[in-house]
Amino acid sequence: MEPQSKRSVIALVLAAVGMFGFAFALVPLYDVFCDITGINGKTATEPTAASDRVDRSRTVTVEFVAYINPDVKWQFTPQVTQVDVHPGETKIIKYDAKNLNSQASIGQAVPSVTPGIAAQYFNKIECFCFNHQPLAAGEQAELPLVFYVDPDLPRDIKVLTLAYTLYDVTPDVQPLTQSNEQENEVINVELL
Missing domain, CATH: 2.60.370.10 (Ctag/Cox11)
Structure with a gap:
């Protein structure tokens, strides 16, 4: 790979990581902004x-x-x-x-x-x-x-x-029954 292509790939990867980080931080930043200003009620x-x-x-x-x-x-x-x-x-x-x-x-x-x-x-x-x-x-x-x-x-x-x-906000978690526990044990044994 040519040096210029490597730089382009690295720049694109860094840009994608930066955009993901910004999107991830946007909700908490918005909440802080709303708490400070009272906007959004x-x-x-x-x-x-x-x-x-x-x-x-x-x-x-x-x-x-x-x-x-x-x-x-x-x-x-x-x-x-x-x-x-x-x-x-x-x-x-x-x-x-x-x-x-x-x-x-x-x-x-x-x-x-x-x-x-x-x-x-x-x-x-x-x-x-x-x-x-x-x-x-x-x-x-x-x-x-x-x-x-x-x-x-x-x-x-x-x-x-x-x-x-x-x-x-009722959780969608179903409790494990005895048959589910046995199925999980069989799966765990097969994975070992």
Whole structure:
């Protein structure tokens, strides 16, 4: 192979590795960017402490919405569709969930806030979205949300919408039966 061809091949391989590395790092970089800027309405996924100050000079309307991923066979709705809060005031609301499957399944709610800039001012003290929600077939549950809106919320924002999208995160792992274990032993012996 000629020296110029070798250089071209090496350059192409390095470019491919570089593109793969960039694509691999893109999702975590996007998440960090969204967390810093509040773009895309991402909210914190960890509990925060209650506010020690309340701004009683104004109120903010918080609307609650629930979406269900098409693959999820659950009912999922907020018990109230909106509440008025003073920034800094702690509120509790609940969502109702029911597993409509004929078997147990696990749900995970992913929150987002609009307008996106308001996400950094919406603080969840306790939220069902922090954990997976396992429900037996036909089981119902009330899922609590304890939150407050930070008093530093810009005054021009008077309405926030908190939307949860529910996903099925039930693992697709089938437990090994005795016959499966015996088949695995036979395969392992043949490989040796």
